Amino acid sequence: MTTFTGHLTDAQAQRLVDGVLLETEAAEVEAHVAGCAACQAEVESYRLLGDALEGLEIPELPADFTVGVLERIETRERAVAHDRRAAAAIFGAALGGIVLAVVLLGAGTWAPEASRLVEGLGDAGRALRLSSDVLGPIVSALRIPIAAACAAAALPVLFALSRLMPSPRTEIA
Ligand SMILES: [Zn+2]
Structure with missing residues (x-):
């Protein structure tokens, strides 16, 4: 062969x-x-x-090469963790603000406005209030799904807020 x-x-x-x-x-x-x-x-x-x-000469690594690399990794991780905490704080504040607005303004502002609107509609309003008496127990039975729907409605607001936040990576040079 x-x-x-x-x-x-x-x-x-x-x-x-x-x-x-x-x-x-x-x-x-x-x-x-x-x-x-x-x-x-x-x-x-x-x-x-x-x-x-x-x-060719093989370049020698500086004596503190490993230590330097580990320090840079640690610095980067700290920066990322800091940004995550900031993001969580902003989300928390935004969510708290939404809940507070619903609680404070909801009863005081929306209920009377809605009542006046219903009264202004006259017969239709009375029919609506009558039906709301009937619908009351159903609504209370469905309050968890309704709360979930309200939470879903708040998600676009949170999403918009998240777009305004700086990216966690941009601060790391
Ligand atoms: Zn040949």
Whole structure:
């Protein structure tokens, strides 16, 4: 079995330069290179490349490299945690504000306004109030789904607030 056909492969040229030709290919490869200018040039180019790489100095890491990397990671994590706390505080304040507005304004403002509106509608209003007497127990039975619907209505407000907040990553240089 022969491992060599035509010109040298890149791997064969590199093995020849490194002096690690396979036993099965060594005789053929060396014989071919001796009479082939193209392969001689290729082998020479690998030899030059190898010499150039050997001449390169491997840069030494500074003694505090690991400590420095860990410190930078810790600083970054602290910044992210700080931004998360700020975001939570803003969301909490916004949610608290919405709840407070509903509690304070709801009974005082919306109920009388709604009552006046209903009274202003006359017969239709009375019909509505009559039906609300009927609907009352149903509404109270459904108050949890209604509360959930109100919470869902507040989500777009929270989403809009979140868009106004600075991105947690922008502060990290
Ligand atoms: Zn050749």
